[in-house]
Amino acid sequence: MTTRTVLLGTAAALVLAPASAMAERERGSSGHLNIIYWQAVSTMNPYLSGGTKEMNAASVVLEPLARFDNLGELTPWLVDEIPTLENGGVAEDLKSITWKLTEGLLWSDGTPVTSADVVFSYEYCTHPEGGCSYRDRYAGIEQVEAVDDLTVTVHFEDVTPNPYLPFVGAGSVIIQRAQFQDCLGARAPECTDANFAPIGTGPYVVSNFRPNDVIEFVANENYRVPTQPYFETVTWAGGGDAMGAARAVFQTGEMDYAWNLQLAPEVIEQMEAGGRGELLVDFGPLMERIELNFTDPSPDLPDGERGTREHPHPILSDIRVREALSRAIDRELLTEIGFGPMGMATCNFIVAPPAMASPNNDNCLVQDIDRANELLDEAGWERGADGIRVKDGQRLELLFQTSTNAVRQDFQALIQADWREIGVDTRLRNIDAGVFFGSDPGSNDTYLKFFADAQMYASLFEGTDPTPHLEQRRCGREPQPSTQWQGQNINRYCNPEYDELWAELNREADPDRRQELVIALNDMFVQDYAHLPLVARGRVSAASTTVGGIVMNVWDSEHWNQAEWYRIEE
């Protein structure tokens, strides 16, 4: 992973260099850019949607105070410098952070950007009647104070070692107070015009928006860099399917940029070989895993007790079985077939940023059927007549569910075959993604209820701080009847040592010690075989070879530097 990211970083630097060297490039000189999102954008207000595609589209219009660059480093965006303990921007007691806006910033309608807009953005998202998707970015804030026209101080309720959540990253953007002041709380969805064409500070302005279809952008006259953006107009088409989008970039050349091309590696490699476009891949915290259920999902249990900690799982409570299941899987093969260059086999819970990824768990990368068989023998599971193991009259049979998706169904088939080899009989089930990832407590098929023995999905976290992601696996965080099956401790893991270590991480401010703690937590979790990491998945887009300046970014919006994209002249 490290080498790949570094390589991409170098590539980025190489691409950027000619861009700055060619001074004659001017605003609008590159003409028109065509972008295709096969899942169309539904709104331009990221606070009302929460989807990645909406966040990406909005990111060329609405901007945060600071962004993460392609290496995951904080970069000042609407401010001159990142506040830190050293420069006094972060208070000694870690309870406040002060941002200073760059002087002379203008909204696209020509009015100045002030601290009141920043405060308003906070109020907009935290209004009790609004359903703001990025509300957790503003959790634990006591007050956001406008000190003067350009200075904003965020006061936290508690000691906050990581104060870079509010107003940082493509999710928590600054919106214009004048435009949205009548759109607070329950009235937010009624402001259709504002939600579809927000006034922003970014390089582009929306000129036409059709929900779930197409967006047309023109360059922002008041953009702070006078020579940018290089593309005068942008058409951001949506709809169709991933294959069609790939074809439009690689084969017909109708499109310049296509987002999220989750296609079979072989198919996409052959298209790329045509030479009209190139694949952009970078790795973030997205990881495909199998969760193993620590509780008994048997339908024979009464309703309030099925899948709760009252009934430990009859088979999977034994760590030897869990380890055997992990050892039997050929992760390299899964990666090769499902993702090719767009994935990397992994044994870690936290796979990125690179510094946080543990180096201690690579033993699972090689499939080890013999060891798996030994473990099951030790655990007392003996082969029956049909090759399936039996213990005390119980067959080693697991129900393995996942969402409907071509790659996941291939994975299911491969893992079923791997497990069959060690005498485990696996029943497969695939569930419509809308139901599986929903949190309707009335449905028995959600990943939260987890009425199966094993399930596969991918998960990730925002930004570069894995603390909240690690918190999910604490005791008591599991979905259960008393919480209407809400909770993110999906596999119902419970380990007091883990909880203590996490509490320490949550108090720690020193970056080096934090890194150690993250790795320790990760190791504790995966060495318990509490879940089985499979593949670290990359973000995959494609760009035409005629467009330059693109720098893939997994920590922020992919379009974070779209102002610098340009047409390569033949």
Add this chain to the structure above:
Amino acid sequence: MLSYTLRRLAFAVPTVLIISLIVFLMLDMAPGDPTGSLPLTIPLEVREQIRQSLGLGEPVFVRYFKWLQMTVITEPLHILAGLTGWDIAPGGPRILSWQTRSPVGDILVQRVPQTLWVVGLGYLFGILIALPIGVISAYRQYSWFDQVGTFVSMVGFSVPTFFTGIVFILLFSVTLGWFPSMYDTTHVVRDWNSFLFQAKQIAMPVAVLALYNASQISRFMRASMLDNLNQDYVRTARSKGMGEQTVVLVHVLRNSMIPVVTVIAIGIPTVFTGAIITEQIFRVNGLGDALIRAIYVSDWPMVQTITFIFAILIVLFNLIADVLYGILDPRIRYD
């Protein structure tokens, strides 16, 4: 017949209302979740708040009546105001799609043109091709024309549209470069050149749909013609010395139209719900695309409204079909 039509029209209103209520309750029961498609990074407490902000906290009947009032009164007035420029749009809430948080009526209005261009024309051409093929195939039963027609239509019906669509794209867009593989919904027909572009971009999806529709309708046309060609009245007409053309095209055709009218009447409303797969392959983004994406993300207000309009069209066109039966065969009496 007139009194029958009026009675049926009066009866249509409660029918549509009952259908809409049943659909509403059904969607309420369906195990989808409007926050299910959001990234997993969004915490569950926030999801719950989003659901509350969508109005899901209220009892189902309250939501139904709110929706009904908005569908029947608010949205049509807004659409009318948008089309005519009259200032008749009422204030107050409109039906908001959960996914886009914008009025459903506006989205539907945006989606109608491309749906009519592609799906509507696909259906129209389908009918225009199917009727003559059906008639000739029946008249010359087991001739080579009939055999080829049968073969093509059966293959056309059993091969899914995604297959024909992809083959068309590979052939005409990738290899030959004649037609664009993606439909541009923002294109406006102003003059001859822009019309040519429009013709180019609808050529492939319309061809795919026309083939599929023609396959189905021509089968019914042929079967029904065959039934009638052997009837006694045909022999009588011929023996009276009536021209062959008159016999076939006036008498037999007219008597064979009942099943065909039924099939077409059931088909026309489906033009409105779009052709999901074809729209997806050619990126047409019509009503079918709006419906299927709304279903995927459990955007029930959108699904509910499209279904409501669909139900009206079904009731209406089935009524038209019933009236046509009476005209085609005066012996059919409803009173």
Add this chain to the structure above:
Amino acid sequence: MTETAKAAPFSPDEAFRPPRNQWWDVWDQFKYHRGALAGLAVFVAIIVFVTIGPLIWQVDPGAINIRSRNQGMSMTYPLGTDQLGRDMLARLMYGGRISVAVGLVAMFLGLVIGTLIGVVAGYFKVFDSPLMRLTDLFLALPLLPLLLILVALFRDPLETMFGQAMGVFSLIVFAIAITSWMQTARIVRGDVLALKEREFVLAARSIGTPSLRINTRHVLPNVLSPIMVSATLGIATAIITESALSFLGLGFPPDFPTWGRILYDGRDWIEQYPSRVVWPGVLISLTVLSVNYIGDGLRDALDPRIRGR
């Protein structure tokens, strides 16, 4: 000559023998219909392919062989392999079992429901309005949410009752049938409305023939041809719908191949390995075509005006 010689002596047995079963007449006519015979032969071949085929070609359709993925036709893999190295021939055989069964059963169920509702609505005026409004309702119901509900409500009980495969099978067949009978019902009703005013029906009624008998003897045979067309189209629809359901995760579990699913899975590979799409496509088309020709022949054979011509 021998025949006349044989028939010459009068035999009372023969004179009082009940008339020959009319189905023999139908068969006599049917076997002169070349298309129908060819259709029947192909159909039987397909049934043999999916039922007896796996007994001869004993390859596990789920067996993964990564080293030989995406292969073309060869002696080991007569129809090549898929992206996981599974044998296509075996998959098509097993897949055909499910697809043909789903297609036939769902089509048959849909046809029975549709014909019954169509005939009752067309013939008995009292039932016309309620039944046709019911048809309107079913036409308007959005299919996918309905299926989601059916799956949520009935999958687990059916699976415990019949086991995983049979449980899903009955659910899918039921779901396809209750969402595909409406067209048949409307068509049959339209024809019956016209038929019941025709002279022969009036004549039958005037001599006091019971309604049931009028319908089975006089009405049904005359609406047979649109029903036959519905049947052939119904099979294609059922097979394709099943694949769409599996595709959405509402159908069979992923380790059960079906023709429709193989076809869908091959969609992205259409350029690299067209055979992946062509084989299942050809099989579906062949099934539909053969049923269509059988239907044509049956229709002709059942028509007394054509029979014996």
